[in-house]
Amino acid sequence: MGTSFLDDDFLLSTATARTLFHDVAEHLSIVDMHGHLNATDLANDRIYATLTDLWLEDDHYKWRAMRLAGIDETLITGDADPWDRFAAWAATVPSLIRSPLYVWTHLELRRVFGIDLTLSTATAREIWEEASLRLPALSTRALLDRFDVIALATTDDPADDLDAHRRLASDPGPLAEGRRVLPTFRPDAAHALLGDPPSWNAWADRLGATSGVEVTDLDSLRAALAECEGRFAELGCRASDHGLTHVPDVPRDRSLAADAVRRARSGGVPAASERDALLLEVVALAAESAFARESVLQLHLGALRDASPRVRDLVSPDAGADAMGDWPQAPGLVRFLGDLERDGSLPRTILYNANPSDNALFATVAGAFSRHGVRSLVQWGPPWWFNDHEEGLRHHLDVLSGIGQLAGFVGMLTDSRSLLSMTRHELFRRVLCDVVGRDVEVGRIPRDLAWLSTVVSDLCLANAVAYFGLPGAWVG
Numbered sequence: 519m520g521t522s523f524l525d526d527d528f529l530l531s532t533a534t535a536r537t538l539f540h541d542v543a544e545h546l547s548i549v550d551m552h553g554h555l556n557a558t559d560l561a562n563d564r565i566y567a568t569l570t571d572l573w574l575e576d577d578h579y580k581w582r583a584m585r586l587a588g589i590d591e592t593l594i595t596g597d598a599d600p601w602d603r604f605a606a607w608a609a610t611v612p613s614l615i616r617s618p619l620y621v622w623t624h625l626e627l628r629r630v631f632g633i634d635l636t637l638s639t640a641t642a643r644e645i646w647e648e649a650s651l652r653l654p655a656l657s658t659r660a661l662l663d664r665f666d667v668i669a670l671a672t673t674d675d676p677a678d679d680l681d682a683h684r685r686l687a688s689d690p691g692p693l694a695e696g697r698r699v700l701p702t703f704r705p706d707a708a709h710a711l712l713g714d715p716p717s718w719n720a721w722a723d724r725l726g727a728t729s730g731v732e733v734t735d736l737d738s739l740r741a742a743l744a745e746c747e748g749r750f751a752e753l754g755c756r757a758s759d760h761g762l763t764h765v766p767d768v769p770r771d772r773s774l775a776a777d778a779v780r781r782a783r784s785g786g787v788p789a790a791s792e793r794d795a796l797l798l799e800v801v802a803l804a805a806e807s808a809f810a811r812e813s814v815l816q817l818h819l820g821a822l823r824d825a826s827p828r829v830r831d832l833v834s835p836d837a838g839a840d841a842m843g844d845w846p847q848a849p850g851l852v853r854f855l856g857d858l859e860r861d862g863s864l865p866r867t868i869l870y871n872a873n874p875s876d877n878a879l880f881a882t883v884a885g886a887f888s889r890h891g892v893r894s895l896v897q898w899g900p901p902w903w904f905n906d907h908e909e910g911l912r913h914h915l916d917v918l919s920g921i922g923q924l925a926g927f928v929g930m931l932t933d934s935r936s937l938l939s940m941t942r943h944e945l946f947r948r949v950l951c952d953v954v955g956r957d958v959e960v961g962r963i964p965r966d967l968a969w970l971s972t973v974v975s976d977l978c979l980a981n982a983v984a985y986f987g988l989p990g991a992w993v994g
Contacts, residue, residue: 535955576935578838608642618907765850808865894926
């Protein structure tokens with residue numbers, strides 16, 4: 519008799535794997551230090567009106583899958599009736615055989631709603647009705663409790679007022695004791711909007727109003743960003759985050775960066791060289807601050823965003839119509855990190871690649887940099903975006919083990935706009951335990967369960983707590 523779908527030992531192919539998962543990994547809390555959840559929803563302890571609001575409102579993974587199935591956009595991101603949108607998603611799910619979305623969808627149904635039906639047109643109404651009965655008890659706080667999320671980072675623009683984070687910090691009533699929601703400093707707009715001067719100037723004005731520093735030139739832009747970064751730090755921020763196609767392979771040039779700001783402020787479009795110069799100034803400023811505050815610099819590299827102009831114009835940017843880019847990654851990245859190291863300001867840094875053809879490249883770049891007393895100073899980060907499926911996770915662990923150092927790895931993240939996506943941590947933990955367990959069974963790793971339990975616990979939780987400088991008590 520074969521194994522049943524998503525049984526207790528799903529993906530756990532050996533006795534050692536099953537022991538490591540069920541005795542160790544399954545019970546560990548979650549630290550999720552890169553995601554795109556709405557901080558206002560968390561501060562308000564939002565209760566979702568319908569299953570569609572909870573499941574489809576912001577999940578561009580599901581949006582992309584529905585478009586591939588030929589669903590009309592009105593039923594994906596439009597104003598169609600919530601039941602009709604959910605029914606369209608249910609009709610899509612059977613098409614997702616072997617997709618990680620198929621696994622995630624059914625893990626979410628089981629772990630959150632206790633529903634073990636497979637979703638399809640035939641079961642959609644029953645699942646809708648049963649899940650709807652449970653929704654009133656599934657506020658954002660209840661979901662964090664259910665997944666045992668002890669630290670969660672959102673992604674926030676420097677010009678944001680951080681009102682939701684201030685409310686969470688001053689009155690953490692919506693959060694259970696021991697749980698924190700932290701902002702992450704994401705200053706991409708400072709360089710990414712330069713091709714659209716009206717948008718850039720509107721953002722600069724908003725940054726000036728938020729920071730109290732009028733943005734007129736490069737120095738005032740740097741001062742405004744630094745002031746905002748200080749506000750983030752006061753609210754517990756432990757990282758900055760930067761979404762780039764690649765790091766330009768040019769030396770820093772403040773004169774060109776100043777020209778970019780001056781030209782944008784006058785309504786012109788900066789030249790490519792000026793835009794690259796300002797990008798480097800913005801990221802270097804964040805890196806220097808991370809070094810001074812002993813926080814983390816995160817670089818997400820290689821995504822080709824908004825490949826479909828139709829979806830971008832009809833819905834919005836970052837709505838799921840993206841692809842992997844193939845820019846050369848090593849030259850500019852190595853130059854940038856090397857310059858920071860030479861200046862004595864290389865912080866803890868996590869590198870994420872969208873294109874898996876760059877896996878070995880990123881692992882070796884990360885391994886080239888070190889600092890006494892810091893474990894895995896520069897990390898090749900968790901499998902991101904197009905790589906967070908089972909095969910991607912296994913390949914990631916193999917490459918990292920082969921040419922990096924697995925034991926110092928910070929573990930998994932969701933990169934998600936849906937609280938239900940915390941099930942991705944479970945998938946990672948199952949794959950991790952299976953990879954280690956298989957090696958034990960064939961004699962590649964000693965059968966020392968006490969040691970391996972510590973390694974697994976570190977990779978699932980403790981390493982992230984230590985690397986991001988979170989309170990040590992959270993490990994327990």
